[in-house]
Amino acid sequence: MGKARGRHRGGREGLATTFVWSAAVLVTATFCWLLGDILWHGLSHLSWTFLTAPPRNAGREGGIGPILVSTALILGVCLGVAVPLGVGTAVLLAEFTTDASLFGRLTRRSLDVLSGVPSIVFGLFGNVFFCKTLGLGFSILSGGLTLACMVLPILIRSTEEGFRAVPAGYRLSAAALGLSRTTTLFHLLLPAAVPGLLVGLVLGVGRAIAETAALIFTSGYVDRMPESLLDSGRSLSIHIFDLSMNVSGGDTNAYASALVLVVVLLAINRTASWLAEHWLHRRIVTV
Amino acid sequence: MNQCHALFMLKKYAALVALSMAALISVPASAGAQAGTVDQLTGRLVITGASTLAPLIAEIGKRFESLYPTVRIDVQSGGSSRGVADARQGLADIGMVSRAMKEDERDLSAFPVARDGVCPILHQENPVQALTDEQIVAIYTGKISNWKLVGGTDAPITVVNKADGRSTLEVFLQYFKLKNVDVKAQVVIGDNEQGVKTVAGNRNAIGYVSIGTAEYDAAHGIPIKLLPIGGVAASTESVRNGVFPLSRPLHLVTRTAPSGLTNAFIEYAQSKAVHDLINQQYFVPLAH
Amino acid sequence: MTSSTNNTLSRWPTDRLLLWLLRGAAAIAGAIVLLIVAFLVMEALPVLRHVGVARFFTDPSWHPAEGFYNLTPMLWGTMFAMVGSVLIATPLGILSAVFCHYYAPPAIARPYRRLIELLAGIPSVVYGFWGLVVLVPLIGAIHPPGPSLLAGIVILSIMILPTIALMADASLANVPPQYLRGAAALGLPRWATLRGIVFPAAKSGLFTGVILETGRAVGETMAILMVCGNVVQTPHSLFDPMRTLTANIALEMAYALGDHRAALFVSGLVLVGMIAALVAAADWISHGRIYG
Numbered sequence: 001m002g003k004a005r006g007r008h009r010g011g012r013e014g015l016a017t018t019f020v021w022s023a024a025v026l027v028t029a030t031f032c033w034l035l036g037d038i039l040w041h042g043l044s045h046l047s048w049t050f051l052t053a054p055p056r057n058a059g060r061e062g063g064i065g066p067i068l069v070s071t072a073l074i075l076g077v078c079l080g081v082a083v084p085l086g087v088g089t090a091v092l093l094a095e096f097t098t099d100a101s102l103f104g105r106l107t108r109r110s111l112d113v114l115s116g117v118p119s120i121v122f123g124l125f126g127n128v129f130f131c132k133t134l135g136l137g138f139s140i141l142s143g144g145l146t147l148a149c150m151v152l153p154i155l156i157r158s159t160e161e162g163f164r165a166v167p168a169g170y171r172l173s174a175a176a177l178g179l180s181r182t183t184t185l186f187h188l189l190l191p192a193a194v195p196g197l198l199v200g201l202v203l204g205v206g207r208a209i210a211e212t213a214a215l216i217f218t219s220g221y222v223d224r225m226p227e228s229l230l231d232s233g234r235s236l237s238i239h240i241f242d243l244s245m246n247v248s249g250g251d252t253n254a255y256a257s258a259l260v261l262v263v264v265l266l267a268i269n270r271t272a273s274w275l276a277e278h279w280l281h282r283r284i285v286t287v
Numbered sequence: 288m289n290q291c292h293a294l295f296m297l298k299k300y301a302a303l304v305a306l307s308m309a310a311l312i313s314v315p316a317s318a319g320a321q322a323g324t325v326d327q328l329t330g331r332l333v334i335t336g337a338s339t340l341a342p343l344i345a346e347i348g349k350r351f352e353s354l355y356p357t358v359r360i361d362v363q364s365g366g367s368s369r370g371v372a373d374a375r376q377g378l379a380d381i382g383m384v385s386r387a388m389k390e391d392e393r394d395l396s397a398f399p400v401a402r403d404g405v406c407p408i409l410h411q412e413n414p415v416q417a418l419t420d421e422q423i424v425a426i427y428t429g430k431i432s433n434w435k436l437v438g439g440t441d442a443p444i445t446v447v448n449k450a451d452g453r454s455t456l457e458v459f460l461q462y463f464k465l466k467n468v469d470v471k472a473q474v475v476i477g478d479n480e481q482g483v484k485t486v487a488g489n490r491n492a493i494g495y496v497s498i499g500t501a502e503y504d505a506a507h508g509i510p511i512k513l514l515p516i517g518g519v520a521a522s523t524e525s526v527r528n529g530v531f532p533l534s535r536p537l538h539l540v541t542r543t544a545p546s547g548l549t550n551a552f553i554e555y556a557q558s559k560a561v562h563d564l565i566n567q568q569y570f571v572p573l574a575h
Numbered sequence: 576m577t578s579s580t581n582n583t584l585s586r587w588p589t590d591r592l593l594l595w596l597l598r599g600a601a602a603i604a605g606a607i608v609l610l611i612v613a614f615l616v617m618e619a620l621p622v623l624r625h626v627g628v629a630r631f632f633t634d635p636s637w638h639p640a641e642g643f644y645n646l647t648p649m650l651w652g653t654m655f656a657m658v659g660s661v662l663i664a665t666p667l668g669i670l671s672a673v674f675c676h677y678y679a680p681p682a683i684a685r686p687y688r689r690l691i692e693l694l695a696g697i698p699s700v701v702y703g704f705w706g707l708v709v710l711v712p713l714i715g716a717i718h719p720p721g722p723s724l725l726a727g728i729v730i731l732s733i734m735i736l737p738t739i740a741l742m743a744d745a746s747l748a749n750v751p752p753q754y755l756r757g758a759a760a761l762g763l764p765r766w767a768t769l770r771g772i773v774f775p776a777a778k779s780g781l782f783t784g785v786i787l788e789t790g791r792a793v794g795e796t797m798a799i800l801m802v803c804g805n806v807v808q809t810p811h812s813l814f815d816p817m818r819t820l821t822a823n824i825a826l827e828m829a830y831a832l833g834d835h836r837a838a839l840f841v842s843g844l845v846l847v848g849m850i851a852a853l854v855a856a857a858d859w860i861s862h863g864r865i866y867g
Contacts, residue, residue, distance in 0.1 A: 012766060012767075013764050013765060013766050013767075016765070016766035016769075017678065017765075017766075019670060020670050020673055020674050020677075020678050021674070021678065023666070023667050023670035023671055023674065024670070024671055024674040024678075024679070024687065026667065027667060027671050027691075027736065027740075028687065028690065030733060031690055031691075031693075031694055031733075033709075034694075034697070034701075034702075034705055034733075035693075037705055037709065038701070057346070057567060058342035058343075058345065058346055058568065059342075084600065085600045085603055085604055086600075086604070088596065088597045088599075088600030088601065089597070089600045089601040089604045089605075091597055092594075092597040092598060092600065092601045093601065096594060096597060103601075105858075106605065107601055107604065107605045109851075109854055109855070109858065110605050110608040110609070111604065111605070111608070112786050112787075112790065112850070112854040113608055113847060113850050113851045113854055114607060114608045114611070115786070115787050115790035115791070115794075115850075116789065116790030116791075116793045116794050116846070116847070116849075116850030116853075116854075117608075117611060117790075117794055117846070117847055117850070118793070118794040118795075118796055118820075118821040118824065118843065118846055119699075119794055119795075119796050119797075119821075120796045120821060120824050120825050120828065121611065121615065121794075121824070121843045121846070121847075122611075124614075124618075124828070124840075124843075125610070125611050125614050125615075128614060128618075129610065129614065132378070137333075138333070138361065138363050149607050149611075152604055152607065153787070153790070154738075154787060156604060157783050157786075157787060158742060158745065158783070161742070161745060161746060161749070161779065161780045161783055162745070162749075164749075164779065165746075165749030167751070180587035180589055180590050181587070181590045181593065182587065182589040182590055182593045185593070195745060195748060195749075196745055196749075199741050199742065199744070199745040202692050202695065202741065203695055203737070203738060203741055203742075203787075205696065206692070206695030206696030206737070207695070207696075209696050209698070210695075210696050210697060210698040210699060211698075212698060212699060212700050212797050213796050213797055213825060216364060216365070217365065220361065220363045221341060221345070221362055221363045221364050222345075222361050222362060222363070223345070224349075224359075232361050232363065236698075237698035237700060240698060240700055240701060241698070241700040241797070242342070244480065244700065244704050245477075245478045245480045245481055245700070245704075246338050246339075246341070246342065246364075246478055246479075246480060247342050247480070248479070248480060248483075248499070248500045248503040248504050248507075248569065249503050249504070249507055254704070258697075258698070258701045261696070261697075261698065261701075262693060262696075262697065265692075265693055265696040265697075266689070266693055269689070269692045269693070269696075270689075338829070365829060366828070366829025366830050367829070367830060368829065368830045368831060368832050368836075369829065371832075372832070442719075443719055445715075445719055445720040445721070450805065450826040450827060450830075451638075451639065451640065451826075451827055451830070452827055452829070452830025452831060452835075453830060467638065467640060468636075468638055468641060472806060473719075473720040473722075473804065473806065473816060474720055474721075474722050474804045474805065474806065474816055475804065475805035475806055475807075475816075475818070475826070476805065477800060477805075477825070477826050481707065481801060484707050484708055485707065485711070485721075485722065488707070488708065488711055488712035488715065488721065489711075489712065489715050489719070489720065489721055491719065492720070
């Protein structure tokens with residue numbers, strides 16, 4: 001009987017292993033196909049001039065210099081607004097509300113609903129609210145604020161998960177030591193919850209940098225070097241969209257721009273994880 | 288230690304707030320009035336509307352900016368309807384409309400800047416070389432659904448139509464005297480390039496796009512070919528000569544008679560100085 | 576979980592300030608949804624008044640030029656695409672995370688995770704472009720016309736996979752190591768540990784991941800626009816072209832005026848309503864036990 005059970009268990013384990021490895025291989029293969037396509041078509045057109053020169057002939061020639069600057073500014077505004085709001089809300093939901101509280105449940109549910117609003121609706125909303133009602137017009141600021149709205153649910157939910165994962169022992173020890181909740185938060189809990197914050201940040205940055213529909217109506221189409229946050233400036237994803245769908249013959253530069261975007265994203269993610277590990281190791285020793 | 292940390296956070300966000308404040312203050316300085324004399328042009332123009340026109344007007348805008356360095360021309364897309372609506376509400380100085388003006392748009396001042404033709408496209412390897420108007424109507428209404436009935440291979444036809452409201456669609460329907468409810472399409476596309484890529488990826492597809500787009504792509508190796516209409520070959524040349532039957536005007540519109548910077552820009556866009564830009568974007572400049 | 580009542584920890588003035596700042600942040604975050612819904616309702620009101628809600632589900636077709644506003648075929652399109660993609664992406668994503676943590680040698684796990692993080696940031700237009708140029712002709716060769724529900728499901732699955740994979744990855748990382756040591760001590764093999772101990776421990780993170788990915792699947796616009804064919808019809812097979820509500824808004828908003836435009840906002844409201852219903856259902860199913 002023991003032998004039969006052992007064989008059965010071994011079979012199930014083997015099946016599980018096969019499934020897991022197949023999933024990984026399938027995912028890797030699909031993504032390599034996609035990334036390989038971008039690399040294949042885009043690599044030959046990359047150059048330092050491409051990264052710094054302004055676009056000419058509707059983007060078919062020239063480079064993407066001003067567009068990179070606009071994208072960086074939009075991302076900066078988005079994160080500058082979303083991170084404090086998001087982390088604040090996550091902290092409130094995780095630390096200062098009980099699971100049964102109505103406020104907590106309502107906020108969580110409304111954030112879930114927010115995560116499902118289509119990107120184009122965000123664009124239209126941003127256009128009416130930020131551009132017209134708040135009078136910001138087509139600007140990097142409007143675009144960044146609209147993106148912040150889009151990125152908030154992801155950031156909040158995963159930061160909240162990060163806080164939930166911190167063992168209760170940390171909080172109890174802090175209470176035993178008589179630390180204020182502010183100190184506990186900044187010195188103990190936040191560093192320990194950083195992995196969750198990091199995932200939220202990576203997903204959020206990914207979503208923000210990939211967004212097209214929302215930005216067309218808010219930060220606009222202009223491909224000039226922006227002079228202030230109130231200038232209109234197109235993001236890299238809008239440039240890729242315009243080149244591939246609106247401008248005939250823009251495909252080659254679209255691929256090159258997509259490649260630049262992938263590399264920029266890689267750099268942002270590496271920096272974020274490096275920062276997290278650095279902060280984590282200095283502040284806390286995990287048991 | 289706690290205070291240091293808090294102060295650092297405060298400094299970071301104070302910097303951001305200060306930057307935003309500075310940005311906000313800098314706007315009234317630059318946005319200002321579209322001031323007076325032609326040789327002292329300054330100010331900012333906001334132009335919104337059709338995405339077909341946006342690349343062209345953006346290029347014209349760049350050249351205009353190089354002539355008058357204190358001017359800023361901001362071009363946004365969003366569609367012909369947005370161009371009309373924004374011009375009417377004063378949210379944009381100029382609207383871009385990629386079609387003939389409608390009856391209820393007579394209150395706006397319209398200035399044509401270029402022409403664009405519309406032609407059917409097939410995959411390069413499709414043996415069919417030409418289709419009569421009746422055949423095209425039959426294909427698009429679903430009465431002919433196999434290529435062998437019009438001299439091609441034995442394969443089902445994939446009909447590619449444009450989305451409701453697009454001006455290319457309206458031009459097409461008007462010429463062939465069809466209504467959109469009668470069209471039986473297998474694929475509906477938005478932008479011209481999407482149409483080109485759809486047909487290029489399907490040997491049995493038929494679609495219609497702007498001649499400029501199709502001509503450029505065909506010349507650059509995309510496997511499509513342009514079909515003649517009524518015996519007239521489809522090319523920007525035949526649109527320029529006025530012999531090609533399917534074409535649409537591209538307009539800049541304003542709410543009232545334009546003045547100052549707006550007027551200067553519209554005149555520039557209609558002048559001979561930008562004909563090379565119009566050709567470069569594969570549209571047809573208007574002879575004045 | 577430490578309770579938030581005041582008399583458990585010492586009262587410091589900074590704590591009060593912190594609490595109010597946090598409440599302010601949460602209020603802003605929560606208010607955004609209300610603002611968006613209010614905006615949608617305001618824009619949709621004209622057509623709801625003229626035409627009434629029922630006609631959005633009973634008209635013969637979607638042809639706003641003729642005054643027909645039936646949303647049902649597109650609603651089916653959205654639902655099929657969402658269900659199909661979530662069904663594919665969830666197991667693949669969770670298994671990917673499991674792979675990273677429990678099955679892969681460390682030298683493979685790190686690059687694999689980087690790969691998935693990268694995929695979270697690729698613009699939907701790039702996915703759409705790739706889909707249009709590579710995937711659609713491939714499907715077209717099997718069964719014309721090519722742009723179809725299947726293409727939409729495949730592209731959507733690829734797009735939402737990073738969300739569930741990374742959330743699952745984070746929640747698997749948060750499983751307390753004592754649980755795993757306990758399982759090892761009991762002699763449980765790998766898959767049994769996963770099934771019996773890790774997944775239940777990580778369930779709140781997995782649940783959040785599924786909600787977020789479903790939201791993304793419902794809200795995706797650009798890529799779907801390029802690969803699904805955009806024909807307004809209820810798809811009867813995987814190879815039928817179809818149009819989702821989001822693609823509809825994107826396609827027609829640029830050129831819509833008056834009642835047509837308001838009707839598009841009605842479809843936006845329907846989408847938000849759908850997500851709200853899904854979230855409520857998930858809440859009800861879990862009976863709040865997920866966060867226990």
